[in-house]
Amino acid sequence: xxxxxxxxxxxxxxxxxxxxxxxxxxxxxxxxxxxxxxxxxxxxxxxxxxxxxxxxxxxxxxxxxxxxxxxxxxxxxxxxxxxxxxxxxxxxxxxxxxxxxxxxxxxxxxxxxxxxxxxxxxxxxxxxxxxxxxxxxxxxxxxxxxxxxxxxxxxxxxxxxxxxxxxxxxxxxxxxxxxxxxxxxxxxxxxxxxxxxxxxxxxxxxxxxxxxxxxxxxxxxxxxxxxxxxxxxxxxxxxxxxxxxxxxxxxxxxxxxxxxxxxxxxxxxxxxxxxxxxxxxxxxxxxxxxxxxxxxxxxxxxxxxxxxxxxxxxxxxxxxxxxxxxxxxxxxxxxxxxxxxxxxxxxxxxxxxxxxxxxxxxxxxxxxxxxxxxxxxxxxxxxxxxxxxxxxxxxxxxxxxxxxxxxxxxxxxxxxxxxxxxxxxxxxxxxxxxxxxxxxxxxxxxxxxxxxxxxxxxxxxxxxxxxxxxxxxxxxxxxxxxxxxxxxxxxxxxxxxxxxxxxxxxxxxxxxxxxxxxxxxxxxxxxxxxxxxxxxxxxxxxxxxxxxxxxxxxxxxxxxxxxxxxxxxxxxxxxxxxxxx
Numbered sequence: 061x062x063x064x065x066x067x068x069x070x071x072x073x074x075x076x077x078x079x080x081x082x083x084x085x086x087x088x089x090x091x092x093x094x095x096x097x098x099x100x101x102x103x104x105x106x107x108x109x110x111x112x113x114x115x116x117x118x119x120x121x122x123x124x125x126x127x128x129x130x131x132x133x134x135x136x137x138x139x140x141x142x143x144x145x146x147x148x149x150x151x152x153x154x155x156x157x158x159x160x161x162x163x164x165x166x167x168x169x170x171x172x173x174x175x176x177x178x179x180x181x182x183x184x185x186x187x188x189x190x191x192x193x194x195x196x197x198x199x200x201x202x203x204x205x206x207x208x209x210x211x212x213x214x215x216x217x218x219x220x221x222x223x224x225x226x227x228x229x230x231x232x233x234x235x236x237x238x239x240x241x242x243x244x245x246x247x248x249x250x251x252x253x254x255x256x257x258x259x260x261x262x263x264x265x266x267x268x269x270x271x272x273x274x275x276x277x278x279x280x281x282x283x284x285x286x287x288x289x290x291x292x293x294x295x296x297x298x299x300x301x302x303x304x305x306x307x308x309x310x311x312x313x314x315x316x317x318x319x320x321x322x323x324x325x326x327x328x329x330x331x332x333x334x335x336x337x338x339x340x341x342x343x344x345x346x347x348x349x350x351x352x353x354x355x356x357x358x359x360x361x362x363x364x365x366x367x368x369x370x371x372x373x374x375x376x377x378x379x380x381x382x383x384x385x386x387x388x389x390x391x392x393x394x395x396x397x398x399x400x401x402x403x404x405x406x407x408x409x410x411x412x413x414x415x416x417x418x419x420x421x422x423x424x425x426x427x428x429x430x431x432x433x434x435x436x437x438x439x440x441x442x443x444x445x446x447x448x449x450x451x452x453x454x455x456x457x458x459x460x461x462x463x464x465x466x467x468x469x470x471x472x473x474x475x476x477x478x479x480x481x482x483x484x485x486x487x488x489x490x491x492x493x494x495x496x497x498x499x500x501x502x503x504x505x506x507x508x509x510x511x512x513x514x515x516x517x518x519x520x521x522x523x524x525x526x527x528x529x530x531x532x533x534x535x536x537x538x539x540x541x542x543x544x545x546x547x548x549x550x551x552x553x554x555x556x557x558x559x560x561x562x563x564x565x566x567x568x569x570x571x572x573x574x575x576x577x578x579x580x581x582x583x584x585x586x587x588x589x590x591x592x593x594x595x596x597x598x599x600x601x602x603x604x605x606x607x608x609x610x611x612x613x614x615x616x617x618x619x620x621x622x623x624x625x626x627x628x629x630x631x632x633x634x635x636x637x638x639x640x641x
Contacts, residue, residue, distance in 0.1 A: 074152040075129045077116045103381040119590045126590030128575025138299040176271040183215025183261040192216035194279045195260045219258035242289040262321045265305040288340045298344040301336045310334035314357035326398040330406040343375040352382040361389040363396045376419040387416035451484030524612035525555045530597045536566035
């Protein structure tokens with residue numbers, strides 16, 4: 061374990077899960093002793109994310125993620141286990157006792173950040189050298205000022221195979237470190253070459269001010285147009301936003317979500333210092349949650365083409381699931397915000413910004429644009445798609461108001477649209493209820509894949525194994541000293557592993573709580589264990605229940621091994637008879 065047990069126990073005690081999770085999720089609903097909110101790990105409109113103050117755990121009934129406070133920080137902040145512990149320690153004002161393993165991982169992270177910083181300086185300095193001429197010409201064509209070049213730290217990757225790798229090697233970085241940071245790639249002979257060549261370079265800087273990766277735009281012909289760093293120890297495309305390090309300080313009360321890096325630079329140059337962009341991917345739930353930490357209002361300003369409209373519709377649902385107020389800006393007379401600013405200037409863009417449509421109007425108009433409402437058949441199709449979209453609105457007033465708007469567009473009565481919307485809304489509720497019921501009654505643990513179908517006996521055994529784990533989490537003393545049960549008796553290797561951990565801790569006089577297992581189980585394993593613990597357990601006849609579960613597990617184990625034992629015994633008898641004869 062990377063950290064002393066006593067330190068971890070104190071850290072968990074000082075990091076109340078309701079306080080920590082409440083900094084990221086609005087826990088607005090209570091059911092029994094649990095608090096509920098919209099899950100930060102997947103898009104949803106009905107709260108299924110539960111936090112238990114008693115057990116100090118979280119669990120989502122929708123996506124299945126769960127665990128203790130350390131796991132939550134690992135997931136939400138994209139941190140390793142040691143870094144999540146340090147994050148919480150800073151929050152709790154605790155000094156972190158480091159060991160060799162933890163220090164080694166920390167050293168690798170620090171070294172990678174130093175390499176990225178030196179690479180960013182190298183790219184920036186190239187702008188004043190002959191090898192950076194193509195990048196400078198491109199910057200001038202796009203009208204980017206020297207002030208913006210400095211502000212964003214723009215640079216040039218020369219059109220050469222080993223420009224960066226040679227420069228960084230001279231600074232003492234190894235080939236392994238360059239490949240590990242995504243700045244170099246290996247060739248077939250074992251050598252390395254630059255990942256970024258002949259590109260305008262955009263450093264990706266996190267909210268703490270560290271260079272964590274790069275995005276490079278091709279300066280000539282070739283694909284891809286934009287190339288991003290691969291995911292590394294310090295960088296994940298899906299969990300970071302370009303220019304958020306600058307936009308987080310805006311006083312404009314919103315963030316503008318643009319589609320590309322050049323759009324962001326142009327918007328900042330025009331005075332809209334609240335612009336950010338995703339990094340070569342569609343907007344992700346992680347990026348939406350990141351924005352929600354800095355604003356309640358987002359204006360989507362994607363390209364005006366079909367792909368941009370499709371991406372905007374997808375982004376609306378992801379952003380709204382975090383509680384953000386979403387509007388969509390129509391870029392008219394230009395293909396993107398950068399071109400619009402070049403043609404019309406900042407004042408005209410501000411007018412567009414003020415005329416941004418709310419997300420519902422935008423979606424209705426996007427659906428309308430697909431159909432000819434003069435054609436009866438297409439008008440029916442428009443109404444079907446529009447009412448289905450409106451049925452997803454949780455607010456009854458919104459469904460009525462926008463239903464009336466759709467009715468007017470299609471030339472039908474508001475009552476007809478309201479009837480269809482309500483019918484679709486009830487279908488959604490019924491489907492969600494069935495989904496939750498299926499989730500709650502299905503076995504939590506599946507048997508390991510084998511070359512056969514799953515048998516009833518396997519499910520029967522898995523249920524007993526889960527029962528043992530649930531009882532031991534409640535009270536490890538329930539395991540009899542003469543139980544003769546070991547990890548190998550479990551049909552599920554995962555449950556056997558958990559059983560071994562609990563048994564080992566119990567023998568050392570330690571209680572086992574899910575939050576304390578973060579360093580010994582993988583995130584997926586913690587989520588599965590949390591799911592198992594959600595099922596009710598009765599302590600009234602716990603000893604008898606434990607005895608029954610153990611008997612079922614041992615009987616199932618015996619059934620699987622008995623045929624082999626009998627066959628071996630029969631063979632032995634045959635051999636003895638032959639020898640005697």
